[in-house]
Amino acid sequence: MNKEVDAAYDYQVPLITGKPTFGWITEKVSSIVESKTSKEWALLFGLASSVMLILLGSIGYLVWEGIGIWGLNVPVGWGWAIVNFVFWVGIGHAGTLISAILFLFRQKWRTSINRFAEAMTIFAVICALIFPGIHVGRIWAVYYFFPVPNQMDMWPNFRSPLLWDFFAVGTYFTVSFLFWYTGLVPDLATLRDRAKTTIRKKVLAIFSLGWRGGNKQWKHYELAYMLLAGLSTPLVLSVHSVVSTDFATAVIPGWHTTIFPPYFVAGAIFSGFAMVMTLALIARRVYNLEHILTLTHLENMNKIILTTGMMVGYSYSMEFFISWYSGNPYETFIFMQRAFGQYAWAYWIMVSCNVFIPQLFWSRKIRRSIPAMFVISIFVNIGMWFERFVIIATSLSQDFLPSSWDYFSPTIWDIIMLVGSFGLFFTLFLLFIRFLPMVAMAELKGVLPQADPHHAHEGEAH
């Protein structure tokens, strides 16, 4: 039975393996950003930023030529741009869940992953915001979005979910950024104290906001952290709920269903965790973080992936059941088309990747197998992109007027913009792991046994 007992089941077993000291953690995490730039990093950065440049270039062409360069057609007025938007917003949710909800739930294992999950949130939201921005077509008129007085007496329609999106995602970005930055302050101060060159010290001194690590400062810091966690918690639910209203407030069959808000939230957390998993596994390998990011952490994340995957599966089945139960021929038609019509291939990719494949995580062996979880996390990433594609494309391509039905085929620009957004994401992510501590050192030290005031030193009687 002993093999079963580990940190997931017993809080007596330390979360961080290898009996580390405080100093070891500081050294381990700081050395990553302090060491010389490695060739591999430079190579990856070059690759990612080149792909990002493709995105920027194609945005330029899009602005010049108009959104006609995409595969949009008359019934399918929302194509990959909106799919990508929802996809990227969803990716961000894992970070907020880990930093806010797991914090309130006293899940101490979150400390090993929260920093880069939060960073991912911010980068994913940046990627997301690009797409509705460029989708407006006339980008020079994008300020119509903002409720600012202008000479044309134009005022945004506050009853439009697209406007709520603007506020929801904007708030989300702001709060996530503040949360991330607040958590960074003590760690930036650590880096400042270790800095060898004057410039480095000066710059870090500015960003660490005069942190000295005094008792009072910690007290304020912890209060601020808790308040931000409280503020972020409703945001985890609200952002993707609002995104879901882009669809669910419409009367389009397949879009208008009451389970959409929680369904989208569960899906967002699901996809976000999969992305965290993909990146965490790579970072763990490259920077030898095996003691900090243990199998227990990974297994916990896999359990969340399994749970949220089941929630998504629950929503798929409810949608399908109710579409039949409603007796509404339009609803039934759309769902039959999804499963057996021209987009059946996409639908079954979605169901396989999001519902069937994550079922493998019922097995503890697979939950703890690095190659297996890496592959599954990629499947989930693919599946969740397809989920948004299925929702958008199937419901639009066969609308109420059969004469206008059309099939959506992406153009080369659709494809390279999706790929390019990954370039942007990885560029930002690589910059982050190069220049900022990717593990929250101060928080991690807090979960070490020696941080507990009742901790008995080894060998000493207590």
Next chain:
Amino acid sequence: MNFDASTYKFTHAGSVGKTSMIVGALMLLLTAVGYVSNQEIFFRAYMVGYMFWLSLALGGLFFTLVNHLFGSEWNIVLRRFSESLSKTFPLLAILFIPLWLGMHDLYHWTHTEVVVKDPMLSAKSGYLNMTFFTVRIIIYFGLWTFISHFLHKKSLLQDEHPSEELIMTMRRFSAPFMVLYALSTTFAAFDIIMSLDPHWYSTIYGVYFFAGNFLFVVSFITLFAAYLKSKGILDNIITVEHYHDLGKLLFAFLVFWGYIGFSQYFLIWYANIPEETIYYLYRWEGSWKIITMTLVLGHFLLPFLSLLPRAAKRNLTWLGIVAGWIIIMHFIDLVWLILPNFEKHGVHLSWITFTTLLGVGGLFFWNFWSVFTAHPVVPLNDRRFEASVKFKNV
């Protein structure tokens, strides 16, 4: 009643159980009189009172499952409460029989002559028909009974032969049980309540039903623990830290309930499709409007504000008042879910609802109390028991 604090067992359970059984039996007799005197409204009135207790047992089952699944320590001292609550499913299955007999009065879709003429209803007659309905109800109660008995048995075994194995078994089984629980509760909500209006549908309905059940069970556990405390039982076992966490759960699920209720309302309001808006139209008719607004304010806004400060969750009196309030609101919520399907012009609460409430409730509580007092009231030999007692909110 006498309680042995060293073995955590009641040596003498007192008259509480017997009293509630007698009250329950008498009230059920009165309810039966109601059937004779007022057949027309009997079944709907009975349903409201009955569903109230069914929702508590369902909430209890979820509380136990989630306790095992999360492996959290703080609520281990409360596990026997929820385990005992969900041991009432066999009793509730028997008390479901009146509803089954009243199917024809309750469910429009049982009228074959109407279904034939109605294309929407004939389309779903493969699901909404008496045989399949009966089969499903039997499956639900069978599942719930099986799951709750299985987990309770393992938990009691732990008192005699504590082992790591048992903790793992309960945890391992709770995962598939949770899946079964989610599906059965959802479809039970569809079948028993949503199909009262067979034309109307909402994909979120099961989640809404679940949210209310969970609020009920957390409130009940809070109040019941406070009751035991007033008798000096488990006084230093269930500490203010546990109440604080119960308060946090209440707070979180109030928001969840509001979120789910709002999602349903808002999407239907915005899309404005007559087939769907009719649901809220019924509930905006005459005095139903007052009930609807009461839910918005009383089931969400007021308790939300009153549980917001940390101090409120650590003040036992205050927490108790809010928990009692939430239970009343949950009852009103069930009234709101069930009765507007029949009473189209305004609220009409029959006395039968209240005799059922006390009748089913009396037997329910007697059943719960007998199970609860027959065994140690905490899983005292669980390895994490001591940690659960000592736990502190940081």
